[in-house]
Amino acid sequence: MATLHVLSHSPFSDGRLSSCLRLLGPADGLLLCGDAVYALQPGTAQRQALELMPAAIGLFALDEDLCARALAAPARVQVVDYPGFVELSCRFDKVNSWL
Template identity: 65%
Template structure:
């Protein structure tokens, strides 16, 4: 069952991102929002992990949060709130990593 995983916590405070990546199925997607977008910061270890995770076309980031933190990334597709809703409807399940 394809799942959209939603992370909102900084990847530098705990291991939610690592746990999520271990559980991601081949049809699952990952949406970074809030402080989780810091994972896309250029040159960071988390950016390198995401680059090697094989998430092409399945890694998204909330555009508002990217802009608020002055982060740009070609690794993740930036989405607005309507696209976030569309993503949540596209996948069978949504798992928020609280």
């Protein structure tokens, strides 16, 4: 029952990302949108933690939120648009939105 975890809060002001990373299952995915894409800011512990995630964990970031913030995703992270977001939501057994 793999879960797609959806984060939308900045990891610099909030503990959602760190709690989520600790609870990820071996086949889970993580989609960053909104301010959560700041986790990909170069030179930060958050970006490093994401780049070191096991390969089985799918990492995704929403294209328009990256563009708006002038951020570029590392190769480890797959960039998706909104149709991609929908496709991911269907691919996983369930979606856990960290509201």
